[in-house]
Amino acid sequence: AQSVTQLDSQVPVFEEAPVELRCNYSSSVSVYLFWYVQYPNQGLQLLLKYLSGSTLVESINGFEAEFNKSQTSFHLRKPSVHISDTAEYFCAVSEYNNNDMRFGAGTRLTVKP
Amino acid sequence: EAGVAQSPRYKIIEKRQSVAFWCNPISGHATLYWYQQILGQGPKLLIQFQNNGVVDDSQLPKDRFSAERLKGVDSTLKIQPAKLEDSAVYLCASSLGPGPYEQYFGPGTRLTVT
Numbered sequence: 001a002q003s004v005t006q007l008d009s010q011v012p013v014f015e016e017a018p019v020e021l022r023c024n025y026s027s028s029v030s031v032y033l034f035w036y037v038q039y040p041n042q043g044l045q046l047l048l049k050y051l052s053g054s055t056l057v058e059s060i061n062g063f064e065a066e067f068n069k070s071q072t073s074f075h076l077r078k079p080s081v082h083i084s085d086t087a088e089y090f091c092a093v094s095e096y097n098n099n100d101m102r103f104g105a106g107t108r109l110t111v112k113p
Numbered sequence: 114e115a116g117v118a119q120s121p122r123y124k125i126i127e128k129r130q131s132v133a134f135w136c137n138p139i140s141g142h143a144t145l146y147w148y149q150q151i152l153g154q155g156p157k158l159l160i161q162f163q164n165n166g167v168v169d170d171s172q173l174p175k176d177r178f179s180a181e182r183l184k185g186v187d188s189t190l191k192i193q194p195a196k197l198e199d200s201a202v203y204l205c206a207s208s209l210g211p212g213p214y215e216q217y218f219g220p221g222t223r224l225t226v227t
Contacts, residue, residue, distance in 0.1 A: 004155075032213045043116075044156070044204070044218040051213045090155050094212055100169055101146075101216070103155030 002027040002093045006104035014112050015083055021076040021107045023065075023091030033074040034092040035065055036103075044090065050074065061085075086111045115139065117219035119205050125225045131193035134222045138186070138207030144168075145182055146216060147190050148204040156204055162188065163211065195226045 007022040025031065035047040048059040055067040065076045074091060091104040118137040126132050138145050143164050148156035159178065161169040164185040173180070177196070182188040192199055202221040208214040 006155075036218075043220050044206075044216075046215045049213070049215070092155075096212070098169070100161075100171075101158060103148075103157070105153070105155045 001100065002031060002095050002102050004091050004093050004102050004104035006089075006091050006107050008107050009105065010108045010110070012110045012112060013081055016080045018079050019077065019081050019085075019109065021089050021091075021109065023074045023076065023104060025072050025074065025091070025093045027072075027093060027095055030096045032094045032096070033065075033067060034094070034101075035059075035063070035074075035076050036090045036092060038088045038090070038106075040087065047076075047089070081109070081111045083111050083113060085109060117205055117207055117217050119203075119219035119222055121222055122220060123223050123225075125227065126195055128197055128226055129194040131191065132195055132224065133192075134190045134203050134205075134224075136188045136190070136205030136219060138188070138205070139217055142207035142209055142217070143185070144208045144211050144214070145188050146204075146206040146208075147180055147188070148206065150202045150204055150221070152201070159190070161211070168211065192224075195224075197226050200224060200226045 003026045005024045033050040036044045037047045038044045050067045058064045063078045088106045090106045094101045145162045147159045150156045159173045160180045162182040180190045204221045205219045206216040208216045
């Protein structure tokens with residue numbers, strides 16, 4: 001079965017600084033990859049996803065993630081963060097041939113003024 | 114568009130008691146998921162329904178947990194009897210289908226077992 005490792009449990013950064021949240025996965029087959037975000041006192045919501053095609057995917061609020069098959073990674077990046085990006089970010093993987101979605105443990109991003 | 118509804122939002126019970134959670138998915142969503150999220154961990158899939166059939170329940174502790182999705186719409190998740198380690202947030206999500214489709218999550222039910 002597939003698994004997901006988020007390498008940082010907490011990432012504190014200052015406003016307008018760049019950030020990278022790391023995600024590695026393990027699977028023996030092709031996968032779909034997702035980043036979900038949970039803002040304070042809100043439910044989980046999809047940020048972006050990789051299904052196929054271009055390995056670089058973007059969200060509407062400036063985040064991007066790149067699928068790297070050789071390194072089995074799907075790191076999330078933003079060149080300049082805002083206070084409003086403070087949230088918990090979850091990386092998730094789903095294998096092509098089964099329906100099981102596996103989530104990482106999450107990375108808490110805290111943006112400080 | 115109404116989101117995924119869950120109730121109750123909070124529940125406190127003593128160990129060995131039973132508890133039930135309810136979920137109403139987004140209209141038209143064929144796939145429904147129940148997740149358990151323990152503090153400090155990511156969501157863990159407990160059971161997945163496609164319409165009213167179970168697709169995956171490999172991580173559901175079947176000796177104490179049960180779930181059903183009558184008529185392929187609403188779903189209930191039950192724990193009987195509860196243990197201390199069941200304290201967690203129980204999340205319901207729905208999607209148009211399995212695999213690549215976006216999952217829409219409800220607000221969750223926070224269960225505390227004392």
